[in-house]
Amino acid sequence: MSNDSLHASASLPIALDCLGGDNAPFCVIEGALLAHKRYPDLRFVLFGPKDALEKLLSKHESLRAQCDIEHCDQGIAADEKPSQAVRKGRASSMWRAIEAVRDGRASAIISAGNTGALMAFSKLILKTLPGIYRPAIVGRMPTSNGECVMLDLGANVECDAQTLQQFAFMGSAFARVVLEKENPSVGLLNIGSEMSKGKEELKEAYQLLDAEKSFNFLGFVEAHDIGHGRIDVVVTDGFTGNVALKMLEGTASMIRSFIKESFMSSLWSKLSYIVAKGTIAKLRKRVDPRKYNGAMFIGLNGISIKSHGSADGYSFYHAIKVGLGMVNNNLNARLLAELDASGALLDAADAEDKVVELA
């Protein structure tokens, strides 16, 4: 998503859950500050404890003028089950922030809180788009020559072929916005590229996608292909996608620590660090996972963005940027038009049966 394509939506503010995540509300205000510097017209509506938020904002008059605060002191615990959260959480900052989107008072909601609760609340309040079987979590990942998008990252543990087919369409629409590619390439994640490999639902999904003439379908792809940057949209079930994403994060974090250790291992390496400092900083920045923060619950009748729970301000800022991009590009309207044109939409009654309750 190039920065030029982003501008503050003139009409509606973005709703921020100020009680979600390990570092709330600080990371939320810091993220808003960074976003404010870049997009000074962007407005926010903050859901959280009024006094604490006023205090945090007291030094930032310019941002304060762009914010409405809706007082709320109930959060959702990180370990709360979605089903419990649904019963008890209707007065929570997360619930109320999502309601603001449903009621047309905000264009998108960003939360670093409990993923399961955010998904359950978003589905209950915003509902799925007509004809969508199941919403999915979609996010960006780094590759050698840019970025790709992957879904599902954890909303649906198991998926049938039709669901994977819809994921491919939703992922394509998302990629057109965030990667700015006219006809993104789509790969189905498997453990080999031959047709004989993998699970039955994957073989069936292959047939469905291969029959779509409008699609730039690459067929089966393997996890080590992702980093090469040939695949724009990686389609998989939520279990595999979640493992793949966390494996990428874990490996990147391990290698970042190796880089640091290597340059601290001897007097000579410490001296060479001083010379190479700028290059190493650039390198570490390139593999900085914070830039990829902000996964979207796609397939819902509204924009709901999940930030990493451990996000800091810089990281939360990137989640805000993802939300802004989705709003400015009318993602959902485009998505519906494309699904409609492709015939991959179910009628709503049929779809209702297929929605598996997360809570």
Add this chain to the structure above:
Amino acid sequence: MSNDSLHASASLPIALDCLGGDNAPFCVIEGALLAHKRYPDLRFVLFGPKDALEKLLSKHESLRAQCDIEHCDQGIAADEKPSQAVRKGRASSMWRAIEAVRDGRASAIISAGNTGALMAFSKLILKTLPGIYRPAIVGRMPTSNGECVMLDLGANVECDAQTLQQFAFMGSAFARVVLEKENPSVGLLNIGSEMSKGKEELKEAYQLLDAEKSFNFLGFVEAHDIGHGRIDVVVTDGFTGNVALKMLEGTASMIRSFIKESFMSSLWSKLSYIVAKGTIAKLRKRVDPRKYNGAMFIGLNGISIKSHGSADGYSFYHAIKVGLGMVNNNLNARLLAELDASGALLDAADAEDKVVELA
């Protein structure tokens, strides 16, 4: 596996498939040369084209003296299906090398050839160990503070709870040998650490493993935990394990290319590279995937090791080392004793029903 614990098995040679993999037979001979330098008493029996092998060995008298050659000019193509390979491949170098293990003429077989064929042949010729439901592919992975082992890496696309339980035992036995840990910690790979997360078979496997008193069971672990080095044995189904391993390989390879690009990006960074060269070389070596080559088909009545298909000599050498470690440590005898003591063995008749034919 420390080098001290390895010595050439006095009695039997190791069988090498000289027609498997992208770089055969060169990588095989180069790997054997590196192994010969370290373990001069180690003997090999080479299965491949006699004239070509004699020519390659002609400059290496000392290694030649440690090798027997069994002529064979039929290989298995990389894209051949296991079922086809089984029908046609009985005269192949791979088949005959495995037979040498069954017939007691070799202690282990190493091949960089077609994974599906190697698994199918190994199962047909060597058979599963009594009481084992399904063999698995187990390999090593780097972590922040050393290595861990993971299984299954691709032999079984889906696994029930009992199969995962046996994988935990087999993985532990393997880890005791390769990681030299008395009581390795075992984690079940899931998408969250809470009991409510993930697939049904995982929850059931959790209960089975939690009830094992002899086990250092960590419960559910997530993919980003692997790099931290807290988990010695990561247990998962073959689909997820294969994706996780390839994601690690792909990410490491992407970051290795970022390191190179960063230091080539400007005149200053090129100069700083000259100063930091030694440190960068050490760093690149630390994330060199060739050191982790050599996955074992565990649960079979014989040692069968799969090398990466694109292995070079250095990489193939590491696969030979894995085989040697398994032989010297009597892995299979230890594995059987442990499974027996734990009661996790089925009787053979019951087990026979559960074996799913890969071919």
